[in-house]
Amino acid sequence: MAKEIEISCADNAARSAQAEEELLNCEKMQLTMGPSHPATHGVLRLQLEVDGEIVTKCTPVVGYLHRGDDKLAENMTYNQFVPFTDRLDYLAPICNNVAYALTVEKLAGLEVPARCAALRVLTCELSRISSHLLGLGVYAMDTGALTVFLTTYTERERIYTLFEELTGQRLTNSYTRIGGVTHDVPAGWLDRVEKACDSILKGVDEMEGLLSRNKIFLDRTKDIAVITKEMALQYGLTGVNLRCAGIESDIRKSRPYSGYEQYDFDIPVGSVGDCYDRYLLKTEEIRQSVRIVRQVCKTLPDGPIFAEDAKNICLPPKNRVLSGMEDLIQNFMITTHGPQIPAGEAYFEAENPKGALGFFIHSKGGGKPYRLHVRGPSFVSLSTLPVLIPGCFITDIPAILGSLDFVQGECDR
Amino acid sequence: MLSEKDLELQKHLLEAYPYVTERPGSADHASVDVPADKALEFARALRDVEGFAAIQECCGCDWGVDASPRFSAIWHLYNYDKHLYVRMNVYAPDNAKPEVPSMCPIWAGANWHEREAYDLVGVRFAGHPDLRRIMMWDAYPYHPLRKDFPLAGVEVPFPDADTVAQTGVKVMPAPQNGGPFVSGCGHTLRTSEPFGRDQEWRENNRKG
Amino acid sequence: MSSTNTEVGYNSKIEGGVVVTKLDAALNWIRSHSVWPMPMGLACCAIEFMSASCSRFDISRFGMEVTRFSPRQADCMIVAGTVTYKMAEAVRRIYDQMAEPKWVVAMGACASSGGMFRSYSTLQGVDRIIPVDVYISGCPTRPEALFDGLMALQEMIAKEPALRLLKRERPVKPLYFS
Numbered sequence: 080m081a082k083e084i085e086i087s088c089a090d091n092a093a094r095s096a097q098a099e100e101e102l103l104n105c106e107k108m109q110l111t112m113g114p115s116h117p118a119t120h121g122v123l124r125l126q127l128e129v130d131g132e133i134v135t136k137c138t139p140v141v142g143y144l145h146r147g148d149d150k151l152a153e154n155m156t157y158n159q160f161v162p163f164t165d166r167l168d169y170l171a172p173i174c175n176n177v178a179y180a181l182t183v184e185k186l187a188g189l190e191v192p193a194r195c196a197a198l199r200v201l202t203c204e205l206s207r208i209s210s211h212l213l214g215l216g217v218y219a220m221d222t223g224a225l226t227v228f229l230t231t232y233t234e235r236e237r238i239y240t241l242f243e244e245l246t247g248q249r250l251t252n253s254y255t256r257i258g259g260v261t262h263d264v265p266a267g268w269l270d271r272v273e274k275a276c277d278s279i280l281k282g283v284d285e286m287e288g289l290l291s292r293n294k295i296f297l298d299r300t301k302d303i304a305v306i307t308k309e310m311a312l313q314y315g316l317t318g319v320n321l322r323c324a325g326i327e328s329d330i331r332k333s334r335p336y337s338g339y340e341q342y343d344f345d346i347p348v349g350s351v352g353d354c355y356d357r358y359l360l361k362t363e364e365i366r367q368s369v370r371i372v373r374q375v376c377k378t379l380p381d382g383p384i385f386a387e388d389a390k391n392i393c394l395p396p397k398n399r400v401l402s403g404m405e406d407l408i409q410n411f412m413i414t415t416h417g418p419q420i421p422a423g424e425a426y427f428e429a430e431n432p433k434g435a436l437g438f439f440i441h442s443k444g445g446g447k448p449y450r451l452h453v454r455g456p457s458f459v460s461l462s463t464l465p466v467l468i469p470g471c472f473i474t475d476i477p478a479i480l481g482s483l484d485f486v487q488g489e490c491d492r
Numbered sequence: 493m494l495s496e497k498d499l500e501l502q503k504h505l506l507e508a509y510p511y512v513t514e515r516p517g518s519a520d521h522a523s524v525d526v527p528a529d530k531a532l533e534f535a536r537a538l539r540d541v542e543g544f545a546a547i548q549e550c551c552g553c554d555w556g557v558d559a560s561p562r563f564s565a566i567w568h569l570y571n572y573d574k575h576l577y578v579r580m581n582v583y584a585p586d587n588a589k590p591e592v593p594s595m596c597p598i599w600a601g602a603n604w605h606e607r608e609a610y611d612l613v614g615v616r617f618a619g620h621p622d623l624r625r626i627m628m629w630d631a632y633p634y635h636p637l638r639k640d641f642p643l644a645g646v647e648v649p650f651p652d653a654d655t656v657a658q659t660g661v662k663v664m665p666a667p668q669n670g671g672p673f674v675s676g677c678g679h680t681l682r683t684s685e686p687f688g689r690d691q692e693w694r695e696n697n698r699k700g
Numbered sequence: 701m702s703s704t705n706t707e708v709g710y711n712s713k714i715e716g717g718v719v720v721t722k723l724d725a726a727l728n729w730i731r732s733h734s735v736w737p738m739p740m741g742l743a744c745c746a747i748e749f750m751s752a753s754c755s756r757f758d759i760s761r762f763g764m765e766v767t768r769f770s771p772r773q774a775d776c777m778i779v780a781g782t783v784t785y786k787m788a789e790a791v792r793r794i795y796d797q798m799a800e801p802k803w804v805v806a807m808g809a810c811a812s813s814g815g816m817f818r819s820y821s822t823l824q825g826v827d828r829i830i831p832v833d834v835y836i837s838g839c840p841t842r843p844e845a846l847f848d849g850l851m852a853l854q855e856m857i858a859k860e861p862a863l864r865l866l867k868r869e870r871p872v873k874p875l876y877f878s
Contacts, residue, residue, distance in 0.1 A: 114790050115740060117769040122742055122787055143787040144743055145627040147643070147819030149612065150636055154643045162816065169744035169840075186519050213747070232754040239751070250747060250840050312545040312572070314601035326572065333575040423519040426568050426579060428548065439551055439568065441517075452551035454568075462604040488743055491627060628821065629786045636820045645820025652789035659792070661828045663785050666818040 121487030156417025178429035218481030258393035259385030318434030323349035417446020457485035550605035552613030738774030742781025
């Protein structure tokens with residue numbers, strides 16, 4: 080009798096252990112984050128499998144902002160596509176404009192005048208500052224520090240004001256054309272840029288004071304989502320996300336374009352690869368960009384802002400169009416038929432705030448690209464999420480997304 | 493123009509790998525055509541021997557409805573030591589069912605790029621772990637970047653049945669009026685703009 | 701505010717600050733000055749919405765600063781950005797989750813009419829799936845234009861028959877409880 084009871088006890092124990100295990104296994108929950116969630120910065124959806132607070136699997140779903148830019152580009156002339164590039168990475172539109180213009184110019188074998196190149200560098204770096212300011216502000220807001228966002232956005236507004244003076248638009252500037260830029264600097268603008276730089280540096284210091292040694296911020300970002308060297312290379316990460324892993328690579332240094340080799344600046348490189356490193360790198364990049372901006376302001380060369388020799392690519396200056404017959408015809412031909420770009424293929428990447436923005440253009444000659452493909456750095460950053468997020472807490476996800484600094488417009492195109 | 497380094501790389505690749513051919517028309521980087529059956533082998537050599545550690549992008553291309561081979565996939569790879577790119581093009585042998593080998597075993601980052609190429613151009617990638625649509629919704633029946641697909645799109649079922657039941661919305665061709673950004677003449681905005689034509693809620697037909 | 705009996709309405713010695721008005725006017729006055737917007741941030745316009753809510757432009761000056769990201773707590777949806785067909789379902793569902801009375805602002809060209817993206821994947825105007833009250837132009841909309849639109853919305857709310865709106869039947873079936 081006693082033996083029987085023992086056996087049934089053992090049975091019961093085994094059964095309850097099994098039941099417990101089943102219970103544990105089936106406790107995984109499916110959680111959908113997005114596509115409308117304040118921490119996803121746009122229309123990203125994360126399909127999460129969570130075990131308690133720990134994420135065990137993450138499947139990002141993108142494409143909620145797929146607007147068909149590749150197809151649109153095939154159906155319009157090269158200059159008409161410039162406004163669409165604004166809306167790729169809409170935090171730093173001029174960087175996209177410049178990357179696109181440089182790709183087409185490379186295909187055409189066109190060199191822009193020195194003043195135009197310097198203006199492009201200047202506006203690019205200002206865009207980079209404004210993008211990082213917003214990126215860091217939102218990052219801080221997601222980790223619970225709202226004040227930082229207001230501070231950085233105030234500085235960002237200064238850059239908006241400068242851009243509005245220069246290009247006529249706050250956000251979507253469309254500053255470049257194939258072979259040049261649209262506007263020369265207004266009187267006194269460079270001084271105002273210098274002044275804005277001073278105040279931006281102050282703003283960055285203030286932000287660092289609020290964040291860098293903030294216990295909550297440190298707890299939420301240190302050793303979270305570490306990107307290793309191998310992973311960064313395997314996935315083709317670029318920009319800050321690559322450099323935080325300790326790889327010193329910046330296209331501005333390694334394959335200088337638009338005259339970046341003339342300016343003196345450093346490339347900050349991370350050592351750990353976690354979210355905190357990415358924050359530090361972005362902060363330092365703002366300072367380096369300010370350095371570049373100051374150098375350009377001092378050394379801005381004189382001269383035309385358009386490659387005026389390329390008669391079948393560049394629009395003539397507007398004041399000449401209305402007075403000269405030849406210029407009028409040139410203007411008409413380029414506006415209606417597009418810049419005449421020779422047949423060929425080109426792939427160009429520019430160092431954007433989010434990473435390397437690449438354009439691949441296949442041209443069969445004429446005014447329209449045959450095939451245009453955009454390589455969005457955000458697309459690449461997001462493709463690492465299935466590897467980065469599992470093992471983290473749900474509360475880490477806003478910090479990870481904020482630190483990766485992606486934009487859906489560029490990811491989905 | 494190709495720089496000296498690019499030309500050197502191009503020459504080296506053509507000599508070291510006799511099965512690849514030069515891809516004409518490159519304005520910047522070393523550029524090669526690789527036959528589909530040798531593509532994986534070549535890619536592995538690029539990564540392990542030539543030092544192209546990072547994949548930058550992959551894009552599918554449609555070379556025209558009548559072209560043969562019609563489809564291809566183009567990868568751009570980057571060498572972080574020499575700071576050089578290489579362009580690798582693989583034509584799909586079959587026009588009706590285009591398929592090229594996937595580079596996912598070699599670069600993990602190829603995953604999403606190839607999904608995008610599959611989604612938009614319809615090139616299949618053999619050996620891809622998760623070949624699903626990524627930009628369009630799963631049930632979308634076309635590959636929009638093919639040359640015979642109109643920019644405006646075509647009428648297909650709306651992805652969500654509930655929304656259709658509530659609003660009667662349809663996936664319709666976008667109005668083009670003769671081309672992107674060409675304003676139509678001869679008729680008013682009300683007839684040429686999409687919301688002028690089929691809007692349920694208007695000034696004289698208020699909501700509620 | 702109208703009152704026929706000035707004794708009751710204005711003599712604070714008698715009743716201590718009583719104001720006689722129509723219920724409609726009172727309700728609308730409350731509603732139009734306590735709009736809780738929910739930014740449906742989809743693309744570039746969402747960045748300009750951020751500008752609008754930050755220090756320089758400061759949306760709180762107009763009684764709309766309580767930005768809520770939960771549709772249950774908001775009563776004005778600001779659709780800021782391009783709505784694609786893939787996203788349309790989510791936009792509609794979020795609209796359905798908002799409590800009555802609710803209003804929709806289409807911010808920017810994309811939300812109003814598809815804007816510059818006349819392509820196979822873009823919904824040509826969010827008014828195809830949800831009823832829009834105010835359209836704001838711009839690509840992206842400037843913060844000032846957004847305020848103008850929101851003030852137009854406030855004026856519109858002030859003129860609505862408030863009680864009928866309270867009783868209004870929901871135009872759609874609630875998705876989540878069926």
